[in-house]
Amino acid sequence: MQTVIIGSGNVAYHMAKAFNLKNIPLMQVFGRNSEELKKISEELNVPYSTEHLQDADLYIICVSDNSVENVSQIITKKDCLVAHTSGSLPKEILKGEYRKASFYPLQTFSKSKELDYGKIPFFIETENEQDQQFLFEIASKISENVMESSHEKRKYIHLTAVFACNFVNHLFAKAKEISDSQEIPFNYFLPLIDETVKKIHDIEPKAAQTGPAVRNDVKILELHEQLLKDESLKIYKTMNHSIQKMYEL
Amino acid sequence: MQTVIIGSGNVAYHMAKAFNLKNIPLMQVFGRNSEELKKISEELNVPYSTEHLQDADLYIICVSDNSVENVSQIITKKDCLVAHTSGSLPKEILKGEYRKASFYPLQTFSKSKELDYGKIPFFIETENEQDQQFLFEIASKISENVMESSHEKRKYIHLTAVFACNFVNHLFAKAKEISDSQEIPFNYFLPLIDETVKKIHDIEPKAAQTGPAVRNDVKILELHEQLLKDESLKIYKTMNHSIQKMYEL
Known part of the structure; x- marks a missing residue:
């Protein structure tokens, strides 16, 4: 079985690296950005191209x-399987006469950050049993968490991930903006952040809630609002309002 | 030196436990909630009372x-030191003729969750050098991160913590609400959440941002909005707007 990865971004890089680590043959990385492709190619010893897409059995599209x-649409071959890695798109977004699939790794990927691929949940959807078995086999070489998932369910998985990862990271960025403004080193907050996450491995997030909003500490909420403006103030009000609704305060 | 902890909530429990672990003498836990005080008293083998406040050198007020x-105001003694553990209040909120201080542990405390106290940053503010030295000595027995902090700075430390901890936890609670609604096990998201936090130990949060908003993926943003309502939708819009402002999209 010959596989090509299409794309040169964070997901493409980490998929190629995971294939490489698990000795799953990869015949090419293909894309538009020759500089990024070259870096991947050199690190993983896989050929790359920006022009000639190799003939393969499986294409994994890792683009935004x-x-x-x-x-x-650049894949004109018919007798092959094409999978995208999007959490939110249906497999039917793929426009070609090949067999279609979704191959969604639930993780946040940055090139500069090494990952343990073994625990990443993979969600797979295919047109037929054989393709499913094939993609399960590949994903199972990379991770111990491989599951079937419909597009309907995958949309909600992606949406949950946006709250639990993308928005959480943005809160860290806003928090750092506040601490930077007062020359408070952000690493003071790392033990607190680590504990916030450790907690929810043991306790339901709803039961783990602390802070002025859940205590309905009106004076502190007012004080904090005076220290904030613009987007930070909007986030502050929106989050507190939502916390107070959840606990019916 | 004789110390009394006032309060029976999460902070009082963990402060009493930290004192206990480090063999810092604790003569009493005092408060209103006899049931909770009794539990703390039995676990840590410290006397408790809801009525007779012991005569001590140091009182640590751990209440909301x-x-x-x-x-x-229940402390009528004059020749003693009284510290509160609030991130946002000035030490002058303490109403009595004793010496006043702030003794602020930057952490999220839940009774049901064990903690490593050794890394908790403690922020201390006192009226004089001698009290400062005394509180530094105590805090340094508990943690390796003990610092002086003015009320002005501490307010911002607390505010940063609300973003980095309280709001982050609420996002986990909202994320779980979404995944629960589709019967998707929330533990699928734990590797993603763990990685989100691991990342910012190595990369600036601003540089670690991923997701549809920072990619300006308008179709996905619209799709997600259709899946959400009420507070979740408000959070979705507010966070995306703030992300797009931060990256000038």
Whole structure:
């Protein structure tokens, strides 16, 4: 079985690296950004191209959701399987006469950050049993958490991930903006952040809630609002309002 | 030196436990809630009372910010040091003729969750050098991160903590609400959440941002908005707007 990865971003890089680590043959990384492709190619010893897409059995499209449809049209081969890695798109977004699939790794990928691939949940959807078995086999070489998932369910998995990861990271960025403004080193907050996350491995997040909003500490809420403005103030009010609704305060 | 802890909530419990672990003598836990005090007393083998406040050199008030002022008035002794554990209140909120201080542990405390006290940053503010030295000595027995901090700075430390901890936990609670609604096990998201936090030990949060908003993936943003309502939708819009402002999208 010959596989090509299409894309040169964070997901493409980590998928290629995971394949490499598990000795799953990879015949090419293909994309538009020759500089990024070259880096991946050199690190993983895999050929790359920006022009000639290799003939393969499996193409994994790792590009931003905006581009999946366009990119899927460069594959003109019919007897092959094409999978995208998007959490939110249906497999039917792929436009070609090949067999279609979704191969969604639930993780946040940054090139500069090494990952343990073994625990990443993979969600797979295919057109037929054989393709499913094939993608399960590949994903199972990378991770111990491989599952089937419909597009309907995957949309909600992605949405949950946006709250639990993308928005959480943005809160860290806003928090750092506040601490930077007062020359307070952000690493003071790392034990607190680590504990916040450790907690929810043992306790339901709803039961783990602390802070002025859940205590309905009106004076502190007012004081904090005076220290904030613009987007930070909007986040502060929105989050507190939502906390107070959840606990019916 | 004789110390009394006032309060029976999460902070009081963990402060008493930290004192206990480090063999710092604790003569009493005092408060209103006899049931909770009794539990602490039995676990840590420290006397408790709801009526007779012991004569001590140091009182540490571990009650919610709303109650600090009232509670501080039950201490009628003059020749003693009284510290509160609030991140946002000035030491002058304490109403009595004793010496005043702030003794602020930057952490999220839940009774049901064990903690490593050794890394908790403690922020201390006192009226004089001698009290400062005394509180530094105590805090340094508990943690390796003990610092002086003015009230002005401490307010911002607390505010940063609300973003980095309280709001982050609420996002986990909202995320779980979404995944629960589709019968998707929340533990699928734990590797993603763990990685989100691991990342910011190595990368600036601003550089670690991923997700549809920072990619300006308008179609996905619209799709997600259709899946949400009420507070979740408000959070979704507010966070995305703030992300897009931060990256000038």
